[in-house]
Amino acid sequence: MRRISIFGATGSIGESTFDLICRAGGPAAFHTVALTGGHNVTRLAEVALILRAEIAVTAHEENLPALREALAGSGVQAAAGTQAIAEAADRPADWVMSGIVGAAGLVPGMRALAHGASLALANKESLVTAGELLLSTARVHGATILPVDSEHSAIFQALVGEDLTALDRIILTASGGALRDWPIERLAHATVSEALAHPNWAMGARITIDSASMFNKALEIIETREFFGVRPDQIEVIIHPESIIHSMVGFTDGAVMAHLGMPDMRHPIGYALNWPQRQPLPVARLDLAALGKLTFRAPDETRYPALRLAREVMAVRGLAGAAFNAAKEIALDQFIAGRLGFMQMAGLVEATLDRLSAETRLGNAAQSLEDVLAMDHLARMRATELAQDITT
Numbered sequence: 001m002r003r004i005s006i007f008g009a010t011g012s013i014g015e016s017t018f019d020l021i022c023r024a025g026g027p028a029a030f031h032t033v034a035l036t037g038g039h040n041v042t043r044l045a046e047v048a049l050i051l052r053a054e055i056a057v058t059a060h061e062e063n064l065p066a067l068r069e070a071l072a073g074s075g076v077q078a079a080a081g082t083q084a085i086a087e088a089a090d091r092p093a094d095w096v097m098s099g100i101v102g103a104a105g106l107v108p109g110m111r112a113l114a115h116g117a118s119l120a121l122a123n124k125e126s127l128v129t130a131g132e133l134l135l136s137t138a139r140v141h142g143a144t145i146l147p148v149d150s151e152h153s154a155i156f157q158a159l160v161g162e163d164l165t166a167l168d169r170i171i172l173t174a175s176g177g178a179l180r181d182w183p184i185e186r187l188a189h190a191t192v193s194e195a196l197a198h199p200n201w202a203m204g205a206r207i208t209i210d211s212a213s214m215f216n217k218a219l220e221i222i223e224t225r226e227f228f229g230v231r232p233d234q235i236e237v238i239i240h241p242e243s244i245i246h247s248m249v250g251f252t253d254g255a256v257m258a259h260l261g262m263p264d265m266r267h268p269i270g271y272a273l274n275w276p277q278r279q280p281l282p283v284a285r286l287d288l289a290a291l292g293k294l295t296f297r298a299p300d301e302t303r304y305p306a307l308r309l310a311r312e313v314m315a316v317r318g319l320a321g322a323a324f325n326a327a328k329e330i331a332l333d334q335f336i337a338g339r340l341g342f343m344q345m346a347g348l349v350e351a352t353l354d355r356l357s358a359e360t361r362l363g364n365a366a367q368s369l370e371d372v373l374a375m376d377h378l379a380r381m382r383a384t385e386l387a388q389d390i391t392t
């Protein structure tokens with residue numbers, strides 16, 4: 001029986017993964033090793049009981065009594081804290097979903113790879129903060145990273161059986177997020193609830209706001225560079241409001257392979273779960289006649305400064321990705337808390353990168369996970385300090 005773990009089991013990606021596991025037979029088909037979550041202890045326990053997990057772990061120590069109580073007498077172990085999540089990743093598993101949001105997903109993902117697991121990577125922040133380390137850990141331990149981000153799964157699928165030396169460019173599609181049709185002057189006043197109204201995808205709150213600001217696409221450009229090993233100038237972004245083409249790959253002979261489908265994360269998750277085979281998935285069939293047309297437009301970099309910042313981060317490389325992601329996480333926290341305007345998020349990230357490049361060697365390659373975590377910590381401190389100078 002395949003042994004699986006789901007990190008971030010209570011989130012949007014985690015729930016979609018749970019749905020697919022249940023449809024494929026649940027505990028009769030999979031041995032569930034570890035499930036992790038945050039504050040939603042009731043849901044974490046429910047899923048752990050249904051899948052008969054070995055252990056359920058909440059990120060927060062204060063939730064341990066409630067988790068213990070919910071699992072009492074079931075035989076499912078309960079644990080809490082960041083360290084316990086990392087240790088859960090040391091338990092041998094064949095397939096691990098990396099579905100935690102933010103840099104918190106990095107350590108468990110690395111540890112799962114160090115034990116040789118196939119890592120279904122939704123947590124793009126891992127590749128942005130520590131791309132080279134993650135890939136080398138997988139290489140050394142004979143582990144596989146399977147992309148789950150819809151764009152990267154699309155590219156991965158479009159490249160199957162292809163001559164990689166003939167790869168010319170990668171075209172990432174972007175929905176444009178909730179505010180894509182707003183006049184640019186209004187963006188400064190966008191509220192959290194307005195940024196959360198995504199037209200096509202139901203996702204966690206943080207990635208939904210990042211879609212509206214295109215910080216999500218900025219992370220994905222860097223993710224593409226790291227995972228597929230292409231040069232930054234080979235990566236293009238196009239706004240495609242319908243989210244039917246999940247991304248495209250262009251070859252030197254001019255051919256462009258596109259991956260199409262309805263926007264449903266159960267497709268890329270299911271592809272990673274069944275890889276290298278394909279299995280039927282509960283995703284609605286694409287009906288092109290009903291859709292009628294697919295549209296495209298070029299992204300405007302004054303509207304989306306995050307895209308320019310991603311290019312600058314790729315030019316520096318080294319620890320710049322870790323600094324960029326951490327500053328972005330703080331900027332997003334500040335926006336959600338109402339302390340920073342929507343367009344001020346990019347300003348804060350840029351100011352943080354400027355400050356860090358003056359005081360450290362951002363371009364130095366990370367020698368270890370500790371280097372990455374130290375940069376993540378420093379960038380969060382600097383971004384928090386700099387946020388105090390900016391008033392909404």
Ligand code: NAD
Binds near residue numbers: 011038122149202203
């Ligand atoms: P979400 O907010 O719905 O869920 C996040 C999960 O992580 C929850 O289980 C939460 O409890 C847990 N978590 C949050 N902070 C944590 C911490 N500090 N330590 C441990 N656990 C923590 O997020 P999501 O939308 O499911 O996204 C998860 C990841 O997948 C993100 O990296 C996101 O960018 C990526 N992703 C999501 C989608 C999507 O459709 N939701 C698509 C592509 C990529």
Ligand code: MG
Binds near residue numbers: 149150151220
């Ligand atoms: Mg994506």
